[in-house]
Structures are given as structure tokens and as C-alpha cells.
Amino acid sequence: MKLDERQQNKESTTELIPGPLSLVAEVTHRCPLHCVYCSNPLQMKSADSELSTEEWSRVFHEASALGVIHLHLTGGEPLLRPDLAKLVAAGREANLYVNMITSGLGLTAARMQELKDAGLEHIQLSLQDAEEERANEFAGARAHAHKLKLAALIRQQDIAFTVNVVVHRENLDRLEAILALAESLEPQRIEVAHVQYYGWALKNRGKLMPTPAQVERSLTLISQAQARLSGRIQLQAVFPDYYARYPKTCVGGWGRLMMLIDPAGQALPCHAATILPGLEFDSVRSHSVEWLWRHSTAFNRYRGHGWMKEPCSDCERKEIDLGGCRCQAFQLTGDAANADPACSLSDQHGRLVEIAQATPSHEAQWVYRILTNHS
Ligand code: SF4
Numbered sequence: 001m002k003l004d005e006r007q008q009n010k011e012s013t014t015e016l017i018p019g020p021l022s023l024v025a026e027v028t029h030r031c032p033l034h035c036v037y038c039s040n041p042l043q044m045k046s047a048d049s050e051l052s053t054e055e056w057s058r059v060f061h062e063a064s065a066l067g068v069i070h071l072h073l074t075g076g077e078p079l080l081r082p083d084l085a086k087l088v089a090a091g092r093e094a095n096l097y098v099n100m101i102t103s104g105l106g107l108t109a110a111r112m113q114e115l116k117d118a119g120l121e122h123i124q125l126s127l128q129d130a131e132e133e134r135a136n137e138f139a140g141a142r143a144h145a146h147k148l149k150l151a152a153l154i155r156q157q158d159i160a161f162t163v164n165v166v167v168h169r170e171n172l173d174r175l176e177a178i179l180a181l182a183e184s185l186e187p188q189r190i191e192v193a194h195v196q197y198y199g200w201a202l203k204n205r206g207k208l209m210p211t212p213a214q215v216e217r218s219l220t221l222i223s224q225a226q227a228r229l230s231g232r233i234q235l236q237a238v239f240p241d242y243y244a245r246y247p248k249t250c251v252g253g254w255g256r257l258m259m260l261i262d263p264a265g266q267a268l269p270c271h272a273a274t275i276l277p278g279l280e281f282d283s284v285r286s287h288s289v290e291w292l293w294r295h296s297t298a299f300n301r302y303r304g305h306g307w308m309k310e311p312c313s314d315c316e317r318k319e320i321d322l323g324g325c326r327c328q329a330f331q332l333t334g335d336a337a338n339a340d341p342a343c344s345l346s347d348q349h350g351r352l353v354e355i356a357q358a359t360p361s362h363e364a365q366w367v368y369r370i371l372t373n374h375s
């Protein structure tokens with residue numbers, strides 16, 4: 001660490017910026033799947049730019065010292081890192097709760113045992129659909145059958161297990177069957193998330209946007225399933241904010257609860273932040289995690305309320321949703337400091353309603369996530 005950083009860190013101990021609770025470690029952008037709603041940026045990081053085992057280990061220890069509790073190992077597909085068990089062990093040594101978010105491709109019984117022995121505590125496995133052909137279509141790979149076999153492997157271990165399902169117009173009509181399939185895998189938790197329109201999902205928005213009737217029906221089905229599964233499986237759902245009255249508190253608030261480190265070490269306040277113009281993202285290769293959290297201009301740019309304009313600056317909900325999502329505000333209004341147009345109080349809310357109610361483009365071709373234009 002540079003001397004001026006040490007001084008800043010010392011001074012910063014008196015500042016009232018609590019540390020993050022979660023560290024999202026995108027250990028690689030490589031992935032055998034090509035999901036049409038992937039949240040990875042369009043411009044991904046190449047394999048030769050990825051942080052080494054030692055660099056990640058340093059990051060985990062510094063994050064823990066700053067107050068992080070949860071480490072989410074994700075990607076891309078984290079199993080493509082041959083040193084994944086070492087990364088898990090480094091996270092545990094740093095006293096972090098280690099979760100892996102995976103498509104499951106590359107997970108064998110031997111690998112599962114190795115990860116468990118290294119201290120892995122939680123696995124989140126994604127499902128694309130209940131119908132194999134459609135699931136493989138959305139993933140851009142023949143992955144569905146393999147995932148179903150893996151669930152049994154995961155259950156043999158004493159490890160917490162969540163099934164993640166991403167829903168959209170092309171699979172919402174099968175939500176009952178998808179929930180039944182997820183339930184049959186016997187996880188402790190099921191997370192149903194409507195597509196969020198960033199990255200590759202934004203490119204496919206015309207095909208993915210659900211109809212109002214589908215959203216309405218899914219709310220009913222989810223609450224019925226929550227009642228049925230209560231005490232056995234925890235069912236959580238993220239609903240589409242294009243149909244909401246107020247926006248989501250994106251990532252729990254900019255620079256408030258979460259830090260994301262991309263495969264090459266860039267520290268980001270959220271998955272999509274690199275789309276915002278005028279922001280510079282510093283790297284763990286030249287700064288400590290604490291410096292990045294407290295002093296990086298990117299983390300400070302939209303922290304708190306100082307940056308807000310009307311209607312957010314005068315709004316009684318500004319402590320609740322913190323103005324919604326900066327990336328969505330930029331994508332749909334051209335200014336990241338505007339209120340998220342998912343908010344009905346935004347003067348640009350009509351634009352979002354128009355998009356949500358646009359005629360579905362069933363005939364359009366999928367744009368698959370590919371790792372070609374990496375940096
Ligand atoms: S969403 Fe799909 S393509 Fe993107 S990282 Fe996850 S499994 Fe890979």
C-alpha cells in the first residue's frame with residue numbers, strides 16, 4: 001500500500017462510512033453458457049487479465065478486515081478457475097462465509113468434495129426452465145440435464161443449497177412447472193428473479209419483457225407457493241421494476257452494502273456500473289480494498305443523497321430507495337443522476353411504461369452472450 005493511502009486510511013477510521021457486508025468476486029468472465037439475460041458486461045475481461053490466487057487471497061483478507069461477512073464467488077463460471085478450491089480456502093481463512101454461484105458445468109463428485117473440504121458453505125445453482133429444450137435455448141448450451149444430476153451431488157454434502165431461477169416472458173407461463181422442478185431438487189431456498197434489463201438482457205429486452213398479465217399471475221403463484229413451502233423451503237422472489245410504482249433499492253444502495261471486484265481487479269459499486277460515463281474505476285492491483293471503498297471516486301459519486309436532483313432530493317422515500325438504480329436512470333434517461341424512471345414520480349416514467357407495454361417481438365432472434373470483444 002502506498003504511504004498516502006495509509007495516511008488516508010488512518011484518517012478514514014474517523015469517517016462514518018460503514019464497511020460493505022458483501023463482496024462479489026467475479027473470478028472469471030469465462031463461461032460455457034451463453035445466457036440471453038447474462039448480467040456480465042458486454043465488454044468482458046480476458047483470461048490473461050484475471051487476478052491470481054494470491055491477489056484474490058489478499059483481497060479477501062482486506063475485505064474481511066473492512067467488515068465484509070459474505071463472499072460470493074461468481075463469474076462467468078467460477079468452476080473454470082482451476083484454483084477455485086484455493087480461493088474458497090482463502091475466503092474461509094479470511095473468516096468469510098463462502099458462497100458459490102454456478103451454472104454447475106464442470107462440477108463433478110470429486111470437485112464437489114474438494115470444494116467442500118476447502119470450506120465451501122453455500123451453492124447457488126441456476127435453472128433456466130422446466131422444459132429441457134427451452135432451458136438449453138435460453139442458456140445457449142446443452143446444460144439442463146447435467147444440472148439436474150448435480151443437484152443430487154450437492155445434496156450429498158452438508159452444504160446450504162439454493163436454486164436460482166430467472167424468469168421472463170418466454171418461460172413465465174411455465175412458472176408452476178419450474179417451481180415444482182426446483183422443489184424436487186430439495187434445496188433449502190429457491191430464488192425466483194425476474195430478468196433485470198442490463199448487459200445482455202437489455203439487448204434481448206424485446207423478447208424477455210413479460211406481459212402485465214404474466215406479472216400479475218406470477219405474483220399470485222409465488223405467494224401460493226410461499227404458503228405451501230413455508231417451514232420447508234424458503235421462497236424469495238424479485239419482481240420486475242418496470243411494473244413497479246417505486247424503484248428497487250438497487251444493490252442495497254450505491255456504495256452502502258456491496259462491493260464487486262471484476263476478474264481483472266476493478267472495484268465496482270454494482271454489476272453494470274461500467275456503462276456510466278465519466279466514472280473511473282480503480283483496481284485492487286494498485287489500491288487496498290479499504291481505500292477503494294472509502295476514497296474511490298466511483299464509490300463516492302452516488303453515495304448518500306448529495307448528488308440527487310428533484311424529485312428525489314425533496315422526496316420522503318429518498319432514504320428508502322436512494323433514488324433507485326443509477327444505471328437504469330442512465331440507460332433510459334441519459335443522465336445517471338435522474339430519478340430511476342421505474343419511479344412513478346419520475347417525469348420520464350412514461351418512457352418505461354411504453355417499453356413495458358410495447359408489442360412483444362417473439363420473432364426476434366436471441367442475442368447470445370459471447371466472450372469476443374473482451375478487454
Ligand atoms: S448468466 Fe449464464 S452466461 Fe452469464 S455467467 Fe451465468 S451461467 Fe454464464
Ligand code: SF4
Nearest residue numbers: 312315317318323343
Ligand atoms: S422520487 Fe426518487 S427518492 Fe422518491 S420514490 Fe422516486 S426514485 Fe425514490
